[in-house]
Amino acid sequence: MKIKTEIENAIKEMGFVDLTDIQKQTIPLLLQGKDVIGNSHTGTGKTAAFGIPILEMIDFDDHTVQALIITPTRELAVQIKNELTKISKYIERCRIVDVYGGEIITRQISALRKKPQIIVGTPGRILDHIRRKTIRLENLKYFILDEADEMLKMGFIEDIETIFNETPENKQTLMFSATMPKPIVKLAKKYMFEPEVITSVGNNLTNADISQYYYKVKRENKTEALYRLLNIYRPNLALIFCNTKAKVDSLTEELIERKINCDKIHGDLPQTTRLDVLKKFHNGIIDVLVATDVAARGLDIKNVEAVFNYDTPEKADYYIHRIGRTGRIGNLGYSFTLVSKGELKRILEIERITGTSIKRRNIPTYEKVMDVKSDKFIEEVKTTIENENLEKQYATLNKLIQAQISEDEIIVALLKLLNTENDSSITKEDINETFENRRRNNQDNTIRFHLNIGKKQGLNISDILDFVRSKVRITAREIQDIAILTEFSFFTVPNKYGPVILKNCNHKKLRGKKAIIQVSRKRR
Known part of the structure; x- marks a missing residue:
């Protein structure tokens, strides 16, 4: 060519x-x-x-x-x-x-x-x-x-x-x-x-060059979990996604308080501000960008090393778009998703739809984070000694020595000042959770249905939810474990809704086709 x-x-x-x-x-x-x-x-x-x-x-x-x-x-x-x-x-x-x-x-x-x-x-x-x-x-x-x-x-x-x-x-x-x-x-x-x-999409919907992990953590400990992961992996550029503008605002404030070099972008910010923030992120002036899905749509920053899902995305395609901001054009990337108890089912759905396995990992301990921060600090001190002009600092040191303060005491006191953090905002104990998905534990109390309509007819999760709820008094939360395949689909509901769904939903039109609903055989 x-x-x-x-x-x-x-x-x-x-x-x-x-x-x-x-x-x-x-x-x-x-x-x-x-x-x-x-x-x-x-x-x-x-x-x-x-x-x-x-x-x-x-x-x-x-x-x-x-x-x-x-x-x-x-x-x-x-x-x-x-x-x-x-x-x-x-x-x-x-x-x-x-x-x-x-x-x-x-x-x-x-x-x-x-x-x-x-x-x-x-x-x-x-x-x-x-x-x-x-x-x-x-x-x-x-x-x-x-x-x-x-x-x-x-x-x-x-x-x-x-x-x-x-x-x-x-x-x-x-x-x-x-x-x-x-x-x-x-x-x-x-x-x-x-x-x-x-x-050029391949068999999997997600990039093979992205290492994907998720962490079980209580919602109130998510900021602490994020802070620990940022310090352990230390990505040069990182994107953090939240599901709402309000959470973007509050999380950005929390991270700035913890001395994370970050800024935010969402739809309520003026266009000039959004473009200015993107420019700073692109040029490495800020290391971390907190964003909503819509605001980050089309974001093309080639050197994003890690994507953090502070909120588990509500749809699989949001997850695909989010993590697609890293691992671009042959580069390696990381994706980290923080999962609270009510969000675990979304991870299972994302795995099913994307055809990929998201590995579970544990949040590092507070002590491990402190060790890494200490090692990083030592590296920075060495670099400063080798590359910076320190005449003014030596003058200050001499004044401290003249005040009859020993060099050891000076060093320890400075280290204490450098590492002061707001202890009230820090959780030092183990923050990993062990909760399981209730759907897996309570399968005996549910009934699973087979539906004769699938992706071929353009069916999506919202279609199933709207269809069932228009015929039966049931909440969207009670319709679980939805799986949409090419020719047919599955969904699970509590046992008490079984008879009424069979009675009210069968042979009704859905996506232009007569819906045939049958009780599915038990899954192993």
Whole structure:
């Protein structure tokens, strides 16, 4: 594959050695002029997969918009623009503009007047510019949808169809999507021409380069558990996920109190603040970023060494997206999930859906953490002695000695001052828990049903919950152990609901098909 010297020089500077699987498959097809559907997860090198061939093919003497890249979030738009800017570093006439909501539109209009050949943006703001005629697509040659399934979940499909209808028929289209739900397949059939379908997801939904662990711990001890793990593993960059914005706020405060160099990102923060925090994290100014799932969507920081699930994710796809932020493009990564008593069933469900085993580990003891911190401190002292100018510090030391304080006493007192922590916030005992999943212990009090509808009909967990609860007075919590396979599904309920479910749910329509519910044979 021969590409422009300018692109080749830029990607060498970026550290490209070998192309990833998705890049090897996508780049030649795009260079041949084919439409492509890429079934690929986060962290596989998608931006370069479409960025390299687009930059190879664009006519930079033409000052009209030739490539449009649509993403579900502002953060992803900014990061794609930055990545393309790096790849096009030595192409002098290349102009790239990103447009998204949350920023003053007049700034974007000013940038668009400079006649960019490439635009990256979110659906709503792109549509806004099209209606204002500040973006014109009559000369568009390349149309890219990144994370199409996420845009479907966020309700952007109608906007995307409207944008499609503003583009010329004779263009090349690329769509990346980690999953292929029916509306995405329908979109592809309607707007793409004989697309080549490529996949780079493998058999497991999670990356084999990520070591995945979970820890049983009481909810009130989670911050202490997190603090210990951060100190033991000492990742250069770490992402911590919480399920709510309120927990992101409170956890960030707790970690700052414990002298962890961290910041936060969630949807209630101003867009400028979010981008500033991401920039600091990307550049290593902060080591730890606490985030919600939505805020971190599309986050593309290549050197994240560890992901911590402070809250166990509520859905398996959230787990996949979270841990996909580490172990990217061949690098090794770690995933740590803190599991309280009510969350254990989620881990079992995640294992089943992702086809992977999450190993159970014990939280390190307080004494072990102190030993590691002590060793780290000794290393830092040695480095300071070898590399720093300490004249001022020697002057202070001399004053202390003149005050008839011995060197040993000075050293011990300084160590005490350096290691002062708020003992009221620290739990020093063993915080590992031994609780088991109640579903496993109480199986004799439950009944398991077989349902003749599965993934083939687009069935998901919410469908089963809504279907059963619409026919039976039962809480969602009482419908457990849901397993959705290709052709059929299973779910478990307390024995008392068995007869009424068989009576009220059988032969009723679910996902356009008659539901046949039968008592499943006992599992071994």
